[in-house]
Amino acid sequence: MSKEIKIRVIGYGQEIVQGKFSDGEIEILEKNMEDSDETLEHFILDINEILPDSYDWYERDDFLHSYGANVESASLYLIDGDDETKIDNVWDLEDEPYNGKVVSEEFYHYDGTENIITSISSEKGWIMSGMINLEDGEEFKTSNLRVGIEDIMFNNYENSLITSNPISYFEKVPFFFHIHILVFLLS
Numbered sequence: 001m002s003k004e005i006k007i008r009v010i011g012y013g014q015e016i017v018q019g020k021f022s023d024g025e026i027e028i029l030e031k032n033m034e035d036s037d038e039t040l041e042h043f044i045l046d047i048n049e050i051l052p053d054s055y056d057w058y059e060r061d062d063f064l065h066s067y068g069a070n071v072e073s074a075s076l077y078l079i080d081g082d083d084e085t086k087i088d089n090v091w092d093l094e095d096e097p098y099n100g101k102v103v104s105e106e107f108y109h110y111d112g113t114e115n116i117i118t119s120i121s122s123e124k125g126w127i128m129s130g131m132i133n134l135e136d137g138e139e140f141k142t143s144n145l146r147v148g149i150e151d152i153m154f155n156n157y158e159n160s161l162i163t164s165n166p167i168s169y170f171e172k173v174p175f176f177f178h179i180h181i182l183v184f185l186l187s
Contacts, residue, residue: 005132011074013127015067019060021115057119068161069127098142106151
């Protein structure tokens, strides 16, 4: 009989997109901000109403589209039957008693030559979940768990997200992991 280990990431998450905008689109957005005395943040969710030929904010992702749990405000839960282990900070996975692995990859797209707008949506709740199926008699070892992080940087902003794809067990056995879309939007 195989054994199932559940993994959940609960806390705050984000969807981050970076998209290219033409000089004409920037002029229209700046005029709307000036006329209404509002910031870009006020307009970005309804950007296709101001720029009729535009896609929604989350589709303006020429350079970056990433989503996952915020490293600073999400916890990792490892559930083995009735036993539940909560790891408050994913970086603690590398320390005793877990001895797992956290791999970080940096993303930096802005080079100052194009008009790029970065949009961020924050969510709260059960951000990701997945499971590992172990063979009969196989023991779950946190030292075999690998969690990937995307470090997203632009200007003076840096954010780290736990993403779903690079989470693995034994690094060779992928397991089912998905992002929960039913989250609460904080505006």
